[in-house]
Amino acid sequence: MSWFRILAHDLRAGTLRKRYLFVPLLFLVGCVLFQIRIPMQGLTGSWMDRILFCFNGMHPLESANGFELPIGWFFIMAGGLYFQLDHLLEDLTEAGQQVIVRSGGRWGWFLSKCVWNVLTCGVIVCIGLITTLVFSVIFGGTVSLTNTMDATMLVLGAYSRTPLTVLQAVWVGVLLPYLTIVAVCQLQMTLCLFFRPIISFLSCVSLLVVSLLISHPGILGNGAQTLRSVLLGGTLEPGTLTAVVFGALVLSVLAGAIRFGRMDLLRYEE
């Protein structure tokens, strides 16, 4: 069986699902909070301001005393994990096992799931971008991929001496959060092969909370927080964060592939 047919099956069975209709709701929280927090008349913000706000995360903390969950950011990240959780598990049982047998090798099958994860996370982020764009148009914001200084400082609570260039803004506001979501979902998928799925979900959610509490490039969720980037007054270099996210992604894929190649699939049927 051609590898592309397996991928086509994954995209059909794993992506064309009713649940993805709820993805705009994940970004709706951030968009509504942005509108509420705009402090003065005349300030409308740009499309990129809304994107940066949706993936804001939180400022580094001295201690956990002042911890308050940034609900918009957490909703997107945990929602992504929730949506991506069960496709691998569903395909490990019943008809899915037939596909594994016919695919001729386990690694190809697992690689297809990894590619599906990368593409589906892309779909989630694209839906998010469309949601923020719609909000920008409705509320009179400029459709621009650069941030505005007023919105950055007053709404996002970040600091930058000059507006970000398009490249910087897309890197920090779109690419890094996207790669981080892919890496965290991939980690969850790999952990599902070692532990129960609920433990994998809890581990990844805990990792996200730890990333909120500790500002360190080695902790995966920091890449998805625009407020942590040195470009917006934080302390973490986007280059380092990108390298860490890529490293985590590759390691997760390798660990998952090795584990999947050796595991007993019959226990899933039981």
Place this chain on the structure above:
Amino acid sequence: MGKHIFWNTLRVELRKASRSKLLWTALLLGCAFLALDLYESYINIQQAIDNTQRSEELGLGKGYLGYSLFSSWCGIAGGTYGSALFLTVWPVLAAMAYGWSYNDERIAGVYDQIAVRVGPRRYFLAKHTAVFVSGGIAVMVPMLLDLLVMALFYPATDPVYLRDCNFLCALNYASPWAFSLARCLIYFLFGGAAACVCHVAGTYLRHGVMVILTPYAILMAIESLTTMLRESIDPVEILYTLSPFQMVRTAGFADPGWLLLGTLVIMTVGSYALGYWQVKRNELV
């Protein structure tokens, strides 16, 4: 006769819940998060002791101002990394204890066997009660252990001020121990109620894990709505919160008794009604 059957069914369900590996895993995870909280609290109080000794040497007086067991344990303050983790994931712990069981039994066909013998209504009520109790235990036991272990090394001085609009706030000063134990009970009730929300999913979701995460998804959605409402009304004024995430903690928002009780009733009775409606709708027996 009917009552007798119900109590037998309930006993069986509770026994099944107590033997569930996931209940013990939830307890273990909860205790692990709160062990981190205890470790951090121990470091904090050691630093406070050092500072107190230093201020005594300098003649600045002594005492552990601001360091009280009743204001620092996880159920009230949540000022450590461990407690922040626990307070973010407690609905998942509650639901993973036994919330998945109805869905599992329905898919495996066990439901039909039991429902034929005891009747769907008795079966579902017993299941609901067992899910409530196990969910409550999964959340309350780590909390209670946190309070009791912290009492071994943290000074039980007078608690800090609580606003009048907090539930049982008068008890906080009259009998801080009773107040802390009452907060543990509130965690039990909210844990149980959150676990019952699993039944809202009915049999729509095929995988047990998605059922377990249903309460978390719903409570997170309520938390988001509450945050949006709060910010749009007045971010400075102290407001009532409608989010169970905020309600279980005394810090931050007003949580009068009627609001706590109302939320608990809506969560428990609402999930029972929705769940039972689906039982009747999908009736196969």
